[in-house]
Amino acid sequence: MPPNSRFRRALRPLTALLLAAAALTPVTAAQAEPTRSAAAPSSGWNDYDCRPSAAHPRPIVLVHGTFGNSVDNWLGLAPYLVKRGYCVFSLDYGQLPNVPLFHGLGPVEKSAEQLDAYVDKVLAATGADEADLVGHSQGGMMPRHYLKFLGGADEVNALVGIAPSNHGTTLHGLTKLLDVFPGAREFVDENTPALADQIAGSPFLTKLNEGGDTVPGVTYTVIATKYDQVVTPYASQFLDGPGVTNVLIQDKCAADLSEHVAIGLTDRLAFHEVANALDPAHAKPTTCLSAVS
Template sequence: MRLWHRIGTTVVGVAALLATTAGTGQAATATPPEGPVQSTFPAALLYSSIHASASPPGANDFACKPAAAHPRPVVLVHGTVENAYDNWAELSPQLKADGYCVFALNFGDTVPGGTNPFKGLGDIPASARQLSAYVDSVLAATGASEVDIVGHSQGGMMPRYYLKNLGGASKVGSLVALAPSNYGTVFYGVLPLVAALPGGEAVTSLACAACVQQRQGSSFLNTLNAGGDTVPGVRYTVITTSYDEVVMPFTNTYLKDPGATNINLQQVCGLDFTDHLGISYDPIAQRLVRNALDPATAKAPTCRYVPPLVS
C-alpha cells in the first residue's frame, strides 16, 4: 500500500509506520553487523536506509547466557515498514547494559536479499510463525525457558497471535507493547475507504497484507480479540501516547482484559508529546519498558519535555 510509504517519507524522508509481520527474514542464528547507537528515530531510519540488515547495538549475541538477575532474554519486535535497527537503536543497548540478553529480528522482508529497509508488510499469521521460530532459536541458544517480548505497533500486537494460537504462552513471560495496534486503526479514514472500494483490500494486500489486517474491525482483529485479548500466564503491559498519528483512535492500543496494564504517557507526564513513530526513543517510555521487564528495580520516570518524532 503505497500510501503508507508516502506518509512515512513525508515525515522523515524515507518511511516507517505501524508494526511487524511476515516474510523471509534473517536467519535466526546469523548475526548481522551491528549499527551505532542512535538517539532519534529519524537518525536511525536514515542509517537503516543504507544498512537495511543492521542489528541494533547490543542485540543478537547468540553466545549470550542470561544472568540470574535477568533469566529471560528480551526479543524486540519492530513495526510495519520499519526494521529491527531503526526501531531499537537506542533501547537495545540500554537493555543490554541492564544485563539482559537482547535479540531483535528482521522479518516481513518482501524483497529478496535483505537490502530493503521497509519490512513487516506480509500476512500477520505468517509473521507470527516466523517469530515463533525465532523465539525457539533464542531459547535453544541461551538455554532459557522463556523470553520477554517488547514490541512496537504491529510488533506489539502480532505476538498476541503467537501467544494465542502457536503455543507461545508457555515460552513468554511478558509482552510489553509500545503503541500496539491491538484493535486496529482507521488511519485518517483511509483504511475504511479502501475496505469500501470494490476489490480495494485485495489489491492493497498484494503490497501490504498487514495494513489491511490492521484496519479497525478487520476480520483478522475480530478473530484475534474474540474470547478475550490476553491469555493466562503472560503479563501484558501497553504503553501508549495520546498523540498517536498511526493507531487511530489511540485508545485502540489498549487491551480490555482486566489483567492487562495500560499506561498512557501523558498521564505519567503531561510534558510528553511523543508520537507513534518516536515512542521507542522516548526516555519516559523507555523507563516504563524497563520497569515492566523488571518490576523489582522499577523507578519512576523523570518527567521532562519530550517532542514528537525525535523524542
C-alpha cells in the same frame, strides 16, 4: 474527466495509507547502507553468546513495526536494555520479495510463525525457559497471535507493546475510503497484507480478539501516547483482561509530545516504562526526569 485523472484520484486514499504506515520507520543511517546486514550484532545486542543473569533471567526479543527492521527500530531501546544487563535480541519478519530493509509487510499470521521460530532459537541459545517480548506498533500486536494460537504462552513471560495496533487503526477515518474507490482494498490486501490485517475490523483482528485480549500465564503492558497519528484512536491500543497494565505516557509526564514513531524509537520515558514492565519488582516511578535517567 480523463481516465488517467480519475485513476490518480482513486489512488489518493491508498497513497495516504501507505505514507502513514511508512512513517513507522524514518530513514536512518542503517537504511543508507545497503550492504549492512540487519541481523548483525549491533551495540551489544543479537549476541548469541550472552547468558541471562540471575537479576535478568529472561532474554528480551524485540519485535519491530510495519516497514521496520531488526536494527533501525531498536537503535534507541536495544542499547538502553543492554546497558541495564539484559540479553537482547531482535528479528526481521514479514519480508516481501524484492523489498529490502522494509519489513513487517507480509501476512501477520505468517509473521507470528517467524516469531515463534525465532523465540525457539533464542531460548535454545541462551538456555532460558522463557523470553520477554517488546514490540513497537505491529510488533506489539503480532505476538498476541503467537501467544494465543501458536503455543507462545508456554515460552513467554511478558509482552510489552509500545503503540501497538491491538485493535487495529482507522487512520483518522482514512481506512473507510478504501471501500469508496474500486480496487483500492484489493490492492492493499494483495500487495501489503500486514496493512490490511491492521485495519480496524479486519478478519485477522476479529479472530485475534475473539474471546478476550489476553491468555493466562502472560503479563501484558501497553505504552501509548495520545499524540499517536498512526494507530487511531490511541485508546484502541489498550488491552483488557487479567495481568494487563495500560500506560498513557502523558499521565507520567504531560510534557511528553512523542507521537507514534518517537515513542518507540527515541522516547526514554517509554523506555523507562519498558524497563519497569520487564522488572516490576524493581520498578521506579516514571516522571519527566526519567528522560535523563
